[in-house]
Amino acid sequence: MDTxxxxxxxxxxEDLDQIVYMLADDELGKTRERYEQPLPETYRKAFHSIDSxxxxxxxxxxxxxxxVGVLQITFIPYLTHQGGWRATIEGVRTATSVRGKGVGSQLxxxxxxxxxxxxxxLLQLTTDKKRENALHFYERLGFxxxxxxxxxxxxxx
Amino acid sequence: MDTxxxxxxxxxxEDLDQIVYMLADDELGKTRERYEQPLPETYRKAFHSIDSxxxxxxxxxxxxxxxVGVLQITFIPYLTHQGGWRATIEGVRTATSVRGKGVGSQLxxxxxxxxxxxxxxLLQLTTDKKRENALHFYERLGFxxxxxxxxxxxxxx
Numbered sequence: 553m554d555t556x557x558x559x560x561x562x563x564x565x566e567d568l569d570q571i572v573y574m575l576a577d578d579e580l581g582k583t584r585e586r587y588e589q590p591l592p593e594t595y596r597k598a599f600h601s602i603d604s605x606x607x608x609x610x611x612x613x614x615x616x617x618x619x620v621g622v623l624q625i626t627f628i629p630y631l632t633h634q635g636g637w638r639a640t641i642e643g644v645r646t647a648t649s650v651r652g653k654g655v656g657s658q659l660x661x662x663x664x665x666x667x668x669x670x671x672x673x674l675l676q677l678t679t680d681k682k683r684e685n686a687l688h689f690y691e692r693l694g695f696x697x698x699x700x701x702x703x704x705x706x707x708x709x
Numbered sequence: 710m711d712t713x714x715x716x717x718x719x720x721x722x723e724d725l726d727q728i729v730y731m732l733a734d735d736e737l738g739k740t741r742e743r744y745e746q747p748l749p750e751t752y753r754k755a756f757h758s759i760d761s762x763x764x765x766x767x768x769x770x771x772x773x774x775x776x777v778g779v780l781q782i783t784f785i786p787y788l789t790h791q792g793g794w795r796a797t798i799e800g801v802r803t804a805t806s807v808r809g810k811g812v813g814s815q816l817x818x819x820x821x822x823x824x825x826x827x828x829x830x831l832l833q834l835t836t837d838k839k840r841e842n843a844l845h846f847y848e849r850l851g852f853x854x855x856x857x858x859x860x861x862x863x864x865x866x
Contacts, residue, residue: 571788572788575788575789581789584789584790584791585789585790585791586791592791592792594791594792594793595788595791595792596792597792598786598787598788598792598793598794599788599792601786601794602786602787602788605764605786607762607764608785608786610788624787624788626783626785628765628783628797628799629755629758629759629762629765630755630759630781630799630800631728631729631732631752631755631756631759631767631781631800632732632738632741632742632799632800633741633742634741634742634743634749634751634752635749635751635752635753635754635755635756636751636755637755637758640785640797642785642787642789643787643788643789664861664863667863668863668865671865672863673862673863673865674860674861674862674863675860675861675863676835676858676859676860676861677859678833678835678856678857678858678859679856679857679859680855680856681855681856681857682855687857687859690859691859693861694861695859695860695861696859696860696861697857697858697859698837698838698839698858698859698860699835699836699837699838699857699858699859699860700835700836700838700844700854700856700857700858701833701835701854701855701856701857701858702833702834702835702836702844702847702848702852702853702854702855702856703831703832703833703852703853703855703856704821704831704832704833704850704851704852704853705830705831706821706824706825706829706830706831706832708825708828708830
C-alpha cells in the first residue's frame, strides 16, 4: 500500500467495524475489546456519544477505501493556564498492514494542526508504560513525558 | 477551620475569584496564572465553556462560605474498553489554610462516587513529576501510575 497517499477525515458509522478491528488487533487491546459480528452494541452507542459531542472527534487515516489508522481527540476547556483549551488524544492505533510505515506519525502531525485550529495551547496523552516503543514514538514527535499518568479502575456496585 | 464540615458542590461564577486565587497560590501555578482585579476575562470565558458543557463539571469544596478546594472533572465517551466512559480530573487545588488536613482526600473520594454515578469505568489524571507529594497522595487514594503522561506545548502561529 502507498502510505504516501494517506488521508485523514472524521470517522463515520460505516468505519466502525474496521476501527474496532484495529482496537482489538493489539497487544493490550486484545485482552479488553470484543471484535465480533454483529459488533457489540456498546461500541455503536459510544460512537454516537462521540459523534454528537462537538468537543470529541474520532479521526481515521485512510488509504483509498481502507481505514488504516484511528484516534480520538477531546477538546477540553480548563481554568488553568489562564483559561486555556487542551486537546487530549486517546485510542491511537494503526493497522498491522501499515505498521512502521509512518502512518501513525502522519496521523499525529495532522492532530497537532487540528488542535492548533481549535485554539489549544497543549496537546496531551497518556501511554501505558508497558508500550516501550510508544514512548519513543511520541518523544520523536515532540511530546515530553513530564507527568505521571495515573489510573483508577472503578467498579460500579 | 473544621475540616470535618467540608461540603462539595458545583462551582458558580461567584466562586471564580476564590478558585483562581487557589490556582495561582501554588508552586507551579504561580508561574502560569494571573490572579488580579478585575480577573482576566479569559478565566470568565473558560468558566462559561466549562459550565455550559454537560461533560465538564467544576467542583468546589466549601467550609461555610469559604471555597477551600477545587477540581475539574471531564466525562469522556471512548470506543476503547468496549465503548466505556472515563472521567479525567485536572486542576486539583486546596487552599493553603487547609493543606494537609484531608480536604483533598475528601474531594477525590467525592469525585470517585460522582464518576461511578456517571457510569465511568476508569478515573484518570496526570500529575507533574515535579510534584513528588502528589504522586504519593494519589497512590494512597488508589490510583496507579501505570502510564506516562506526555505533553506537547502548541504555539499558534
